[in-house]
Amino acid sequence: MFELININSLPVFLLILVRVTAFFVTLPFFSYRTIPLPFKIGISFFLAFIMFYTVESPVIIFDYFYILLIVKEILIGLLIGLIGYIIISAVQIAGGFIDFQMGFAIANVVDPQTGAQSPIIGQYFYIIALLFLLSVDGHHLLIDGIVNSYKFIPVDAFIPFQNASITEFVIRSFNMMFLIAFQIAIPIVGCLFLVDVALGIVARTVPQLNVFVVGLPLKILVSFIALFFFLSLYIILAKNLFTTMFDTMRSLLQLFGGA
Known part of the structure; x- marks a missing residue:
């Protein structure tokens, strides 16, 4: 019961804690400023404590390679959370397209969750998306993603950064983000385009009208x-956006694992 006190298990536990903590730094919803920092640290520690008994724990000692393992765990956590954040940012990009056509592009608001300026319609869509994510227990699936990451990338394994497919996958993810944003914005932007065409016709037929x-x-x-x-x-x-986000995170884990 008290095997955790064994000093030989401390390096593995620290590696798990580093990956989980880095994951929560960039993960959507969990990385927002509205979530208290003690909660982030606490949930990272207890989640790493639970995962310590579920993942394979090889014998790892403190040496020069251990520093490389820590860097690898930080990169894995940051990149997995970041790729999910990139995909879900398509909502705000779509809102920016709509605001530009509506004339609201200059009226940005400060997002209290990230501290950055965001378009009004984009923030409206983003809040609805987050509420929908919570209603379908999507935050549990996000946590499940970091738990299952050890099936693809063990604690003592390194990332094949020389793999060119990782770079191609990130580029395709960026491309996918803009395609999703275009799909979300095209119904509203299409209606506004027809309004612009109608106003252009009115301006030519009735010059007296401003x-x-x-x-x-x-x-x-x-x-x-x-x-x-x-x-x-x-x-x-x-x-579909959340399905794409989960599939993208899983595919990135497979590439990191050399699959």
Whole structure:
């Protein structure tokens, strides 16, 4: 029962703790400022404590290679969480596309979760996506991802950074993020494009009408009506977004493991 006190197990436990802590630094939802730092440290410690008894624990000693193992664990945790954050950032990029067409591009708000400025519609979509993630226990799946990472990348294994497929995979993930953002924004942006075409026709047929005065409130009204009908479709797109995020994280783990 008190095998944890064995000093020979301390290097393995520290490696697990480093990976879990680095994972929570960049992971969506768990890395936000609104979550207290003591909670992040506590959940990292207790999760590493539980995982210590579930993963294979080879004999590791403190030497020069141990420093490389620590660096490797930090990189794994940061990159896995970062790739998930990149995919879910497609929501805010889509909101930026919509805000630009609505005329809200200049009216950014400060995101209290990340401390960065974000578009209004993007923040609205992002909150809905996070609530949907929590409602389907997606945060449990994120934690399950770091637990299953040891099936692909053992504690004493190194990452094959010379593998060119890892770089290609990251580039494809960036490409996928913009494609998802375009899919989310295209219904609203398409409606606003038709409004711009209609206003252009009106400006040519009725020169006395000031299109710039009428166009901005009209585009805002059309945008809100389109958003009202778009919400049901957005939930489906958010579900596909989270599926893509989990699949991307798993594929990156497989590449790190040399699969």
